[in-house]
Amino acid sequence: MVAVVITLTGLLVLGSIFHQVAVRVAVEQAANVDERRAFYLADTALSEAMTAVRAGASGNVGSLATPAYLGGGVLWVQATDMGDNRTRLLATALCGSGRAALEAEVQMVFDDPLFKAVLNSKDTLTLNSSVMVDSFDSELGSYASQAVNSNGVHVYANANGDVASNMGVVLNSNATVFGDAIPGPGYSVVFNAGSYVSGSITPAPVAFSFPPIQVPAVAGSSPLVVPDNGSYSLPAGNHGFGALQIGTQSTLVVHGPAKIVCTDFSGGKLGKLVIDATAGPVTIYVQGTYQHISGFVAQPAGGSPMALAFMLTKAQDIIFPAKSKISGAYYGPDTNFTFTSSNEVWGAFAGNRIDMSSSTRFHFDESLMKHWDNQTSSGSDPLDVLVWRRAAVAPALLVRDRRDPFVVLGVAKAALPSPANAWAP
């Protein structure tokens, strides 16, 4: 009997020891897991704050008083505006006994819109004598209806007709710009007799990047030929062609939003490209040669803004015939544009080099910047993470008090918002 009691007591003692060891190990492992979970929650909080910053919000997510709830823990992010589009984000997360804080400094990098100026060239931009530049907004109606201002011999619409170059800007005699003339970094504007710039002539702080054209992957290689005196209509959507040819006195109507990818483009004599952009813009990607024959015009359908852009990927020289009336935007990082006598432009041009005859008139369409902004030009994430590091959890009380976060903060789990619903001003 005694032996049995001794044995059982021994077993009890050993069992108790094993139990205590197991409990201690379990507690230690749980604490370790909580620390990891808190870290991942803090990382998630940072991501949420970055999403908020991308969307134009402050980056604040929840707060110490009202944190966001996720995955059994709570989190919040405090955002501090550091100026120069920089934001410091301090994310804190509590999960079980785990506590973690991460800090990141992020910066929104805004590319210039593709069509930030009526004329924008890599090379030196020379405005020939008596050239006139102003602006209007095709969303508000025709240029003629907005050209109600006068300055000396010129009647103009708005004074946002900027011209820009990554090198110098030269204004020959009597050239007039109702807007800014922006030379590249380290360059200047050269004035000749009677030339005038209504706005700034301060050089750009950085050169325009002329981002490469991202041609969308659109299937289709058959040519689209609108026969002479014929007409054709393209619905909204993406279209792929081989050559796209608008014949003599023919009409092609394109309904936006649309992206058209083709090899060569030819606008025939007295042909028309009618753009209905009431539902969205029209972008034509030309991977081969662009040909603009005398009398070819692009024009908006009734009530539509002139939201048309040609994206020219090939290095080429484009010469607009005399008396051409050119509407829309043209972007060709390796294209040289030449405007011959009596040309008039309603839109914007960005290219390698831009030459013009005297008295050419340029009217910048201000609505273009809305349709082809920096997002569609480069397609890159505008948010740069400048620095990332672990930070001290604050207030320090949270480190000392390792009880359940909902108890420590005095909040009810059911009353807390999700991170996406916790964006704060």
Added chain:
Amino acid sequence: MKPKNIRAGFSLVELAVAMSILGLVLAIPILLLRSAEQLQRTRTAQAELEGLARRTLDRIAERLEASGTAVIPQWGGGPGVGTSLVEFQPAIGWAAGATVWGPLERIQLADDPADPDDGVDNDSDGTIDEKRVLWITDVGLPTQRTLVLCGSVRDSLAGELPANGLDDNGNGLIDEAGLVFAFDADSVTVRITLEKRDGSGQVISHTAQRNIAFRN
């Protein structure tokens, strides 16, 4: 009348049988207890090694992920190249258009002073030439401080034979030590093998690895 033969107590045979049964009753739980204890020791030692490896990799990750390839001299060795020493600077802020880096730090494998690298079990712990993982902060400054992240690191990573010029364990590294950093384009894979003897003298080991992405 003949008096009745009264037996007062157990016979010798009865006692022997009783003692044998009692011995069996006592021996079975003791044997079971010893077996369980042995198993418990092995499991505990294994759990300790796993925990130690995990904590060590956590600490290494905490330091390295706040760093960047621009401030790691050992980065760029290429595929198949591993190192047991990595120097780095953690990011501490952003100023004047550039990352502000903290003082130089180093994580390295080093000999255990109690068991120098001589092929002998100098400290009689059952393992030979085991190493330690050191974390050295403020390298080269008066405030330099050395912290031992863990001991019991094997001389070579599990499955690897030392100094034979071969990739014995097929992980792409040749003759790697018990702690090894292998760099990728923007991350580092850390592998560690720990070993020790449990209470019964049996050598147990545990290998863990972790991929750490640089955030800066």
